[in-house]
Amino acid sequence: MTQNAMNFADAPVGAFELLAQDGAARLGRLKTAHGVVNTPIFMPVGTVGSVKAVAPDDLAALGAEIILGNTYHLYLRPGDELVQRRGGLHNFAAWPRPILTDSGGFQVFSLEGLRKITEEGVEFRSHLDGSKHLFTPEKVISIQRNLNSDIMMVLDECVPFGAAYDYTAKSLELTTRWALRAREAYPRGAGQNLLFAITQGGFHKDLRSESVAQLREHDFDGFAIGGLSVGESKEIMYDLLAHTAPLLPAHKPRYLMGVGTPLDIVTGIGMGVDMFDCVLPTRNARNGTLYTSLGKVNIKRKEYAEDDSPLDPNCNCYTCRTFSRAYLRHLFTAQEILSYRLNSLHNLTYFLDLVRGARKAIAEGRFAEFQAGVEALYA
């Protein structure tokens, strides 16, 4: 193991090593320019260069290994060139550990009505001031290079749940062409930033297969599954995930984008996914829903008004060590700023503990049991 670790220290950026496997679940590590990421991993989302309500030193203390930023948001404000002049996003945001940036592909989906898709790219209308901007696969690489993210994502089209078969088929081909243009704009060896491709295919297994087939032979550092959790049922999502995950190259990291709930994450790990990101722990923290070892807790409920017990007796985070449910409910009800911070600290701890627990379970060959435990709580 020590020998192994030594070898990995010398491994080039982009190296991905599988250390153990338990069923389809994988334990691994990925080397980036700003450090090693242990997988399976959950990546807190910091869209505009900040994990909302949580400072970098807190994140580090929580054991966050890698966070997300967003190309679209940072390009609009403060501008990727401004960030570049300040030494890149790591320096600008005082986060020395790895950063993955989303390409703006999700905004193709979420800003429907404010964008127009063509072969060349996506024309966006800024949600901030209405100004027009063109995102091409090449432009998006350039922005992410300016941000200097450790893992860059290719521009893709994320199609909505109800999308027609023909549209989805054409869209997946476009996403492939865009991915190849991105790779061409940033050839291997041109820098230390990794580049991940994104598979699409909507809600048809044959299209999912086709998308993977078109991308998997190309030279990307990792492969993502995009376009899931966009309004479909869990059954449908898990069915497609079970179909798609095994098709991805085994020797590269697999990233399920934008997912998910504790149950989704554990299910994904069980199907061989290595990386996850989701706004859920931080957004729900700000909206009063907290994840605990006892299940979901909606902290604003009246029943907690005089509950002096900790939020989660099995959690060792600052929030749970220090405050009562009654106080947390009070802070939330009073809309105190501290509420957002304490709730976010806890939820992120829960999600990070979840993947740490999963890694341990895989290493010890008892992942199925671990998964069953989470299912009992959150299914």
Next chain:
RNA sequence: GGUGGGGUUCCCGAGUGGCCAAAGGGAACAGACUGUAAAUCUGUCGUCUUACGACUUCGGUGGUUCAAAUCCACCCCCCACCA
């Protein structure tokens, strides 16, 4: 003591004869949130287990009217200014 203004459902506050169980906001209670246009959004919010329904409400009492939170009379309270 005089003049003017006012008392509306938990709070603030619209409503001046029927379309009013009564706008809107707040509070309260509950729910949603999945590559963040989200410290956001939705629902309930007089009582009757559900309501197309029934019943009780708009300071008090009495009256006018087919019909009153809305009109009239008297009474009670509050506010402003003047004495």
